[in-house]
Amino acid sequence: MIRVVLPAHLRTLAxxxxxxxxxxxxxxxxxxxxxxxEARYPMLCGTIRDHDGGRRRAFIRFFACExxxxxxxPDAPLPEAVVTGAEPYLVVGAMAGG
Amino acid sequence: MSRVRVLVGTxxxxxxxxxxxxxxxxxxxxxFFAGWEIYHVKGSPADPARLFASQSSxxxxxxxxxxxxxxxxxxxxxxxxxxxxxxxxxxxYDGTPHPWEFARVWHLEPAPGDRDTVYAGVEDAGLFKxxxxxxxxxxxxxxxxxxxxxxxxxxxxxxxxxxxxxxxVRPDRIFAAISAAGAFRSDDAGQTxxxxxxxxxxxxxxxxxxxxxxCVHRLAMHPARPEVLYMQKHWxxxxxxxxxxxxxxxxxxxxxxxxxxxxxxAHEPDTIYxxxxxxxxxxxPPEGKLRxxxxxxxxxxxxxxxxxxxxxxxxxxxLRDAMAVDSLDECGVYFGTTGGQVYASAxxxxxxxxxxxxxxxxxxxxxQTLS
Numbered sequence: 401m402i403r404v405v406l407p408a409h410l411r412t413l414a415x416x417x418x419x420x421x422x423x424x425x426x427x428x429x430x431x432x433x434x435x436x437x438e439a440r441y442p443m444l445c446g447t448i449r450d451h452d453g454g455r456r457r458a459f460i461r462f463f464a465c466e467x468x469x470x471x472x473x474p475d476a477p478l479p480e481a482v483v484t485g486a487e488p489y490l491v492v493g494a495m496a497g498g
Numbered sequence: 499m500s501r502v503r504v505l506v507g508t509x510x511x512x513x514x515x516x517x518x519x520x521x522x523x524x525x526x527x528x529x530f531f532a533g534w535e536i537y538h539v540k541g542s543p544a545d546p547a548r549l550f551a552s553q554s555s556x557x558x559x560x561x562x563x564x565x566x567x568x569x570x571x572x573x574x575x576x577x578x579x580x581x582x583x584x585x586x587x588x589x590x591y592d593g594t595p596h597p598w599e600f601a602r603v604w605h606l607e608p609a610p611g612d613r614d615t616v617y618a619g620v621e622d623a624g625l626f627k628x629x630x631x632x633x634x635x636x637x638x639x640x641x642x643x644x645x646x647x648x649x650x651x652x653x654x655x656x657x658x659x660x661x662x663x664x665x666x667v668r669p670d671r672i673f674a675a676i677s678a679a680g681a682f683r684s685d686d687a688g689q690t691x692x693x694x695x696x697x698x699x700x701x702x703x704x705x706x707x708x709x710x711x712x713c714v715h716r717l718a719m720h721p722a723r724p725e726v727l728y729m730q731k732h733w734x735x736x737x738x739x740x741x742x743x744x745x746x747x748x749x750x751x752x753x754x755x756x757x758x759x760x761x762x763x764a765h766e767p768d769t770i771y772x773x774x775x776x777x778x779x780x781x782x783p784p785e786g787k788l789r790x791x792x793x794x795x796x797x798x799x800x801x802x803x804x805x806x807x808x809x810x811x812x813x814x815x816x817l818r819d820a821m822a823v824d825s826l827d828e829c830g831v832y833f834g835t836t837g838g839q840v841y842a843s844a845x846x847x848x849x850x851x852x853x854x855x856x857x858x859x860x861x862x863x864x865x866q867t868l869s
Contacts, residue, residue, distance in 0.1 A: 409557070447558040451580070
């Protein structure tokens, strides 16, 4: 199972607590994980990436295994540790403040 | 006994304020959607238990929420706002062409006769319609694609379509207002539009009486007299008696004619309310005194309403969608401030009291009168 960690506001919007666990067929990529996430929680459509084209929203970042995957190709394979569920895939709202 | 429900949108969530017809004791619930900007919350005239809310965030974009139980519980509905045709460009602040980009929904206007029909005014300026309770949205592109569109420019808050008025007598007539393009009217249910800005004069644009380019802040109509509209323009309070074909100024003796909201008494079509603000560079009331001004003559002659409002050290603003009236026998008037106060008057403005004092900055106030 793929483990996905959402920012607090999106957990509230999707009515979930803690991590989301998703069954995603291989190959596991950022696109396939987000597709599965949006299929399970359609209210998240448009809040992480655009409705069409899948472009990441400007203040959203994707992390995993201590790596920033935000600028990776959406169809590139995710790290094996994410595929096996050893590590979560993090959807992060950019920090803002002074 | 009748009661009222006040729907408040703020910078950090929505609040629902309930009272009976006396309007002296309030039950406050919220924040709903805590942490999100709630530009507008409005109930369906066809089914007052059905509410729509515009929820948005710089991080997560636009969400539309719907309640079918008067605001106790909510569910997200459709949030896909796609321009129907090639978006094209409008003017940017520096005068260069800028692509039309959806930013957020400023205003939701549920239709009077159908609980599933609701209009949305968005930034960058466009008008959308849903006929399935907000699940899906389709643009009425005739407004955005008006021949003057490439020359429209954003106001300081963005190029927003902030006012939608559905004519209660002529179902195919819609009024809309855009900052800073002006007022528009459709007589064919939103398919085609014409600017209705004749009579407006705006300093600060190259042609002061241009067909478009005016920073209209708000329009208001009394349903019993839909040919008459009132306008709070950036500067100037205006009135039309012919559905926008011509406007004349009714600022009269106001201490300043800059401001944002304008509204009409529920039972007296000639009684109107504004909140004068010092200037566009001082977004606070003159002399630090928060005063609503009321005209009982459809403009020109105005009286300050001060009882219960702070008359010293008050430097809040009242935004364009943050005033509303109820329709009880003694008309109630409500407004919210950027300081987080929501004031209510149960006697048409003669006296005021705060319902709440310390909410986040108030973006919108709507009222439902319930039986």
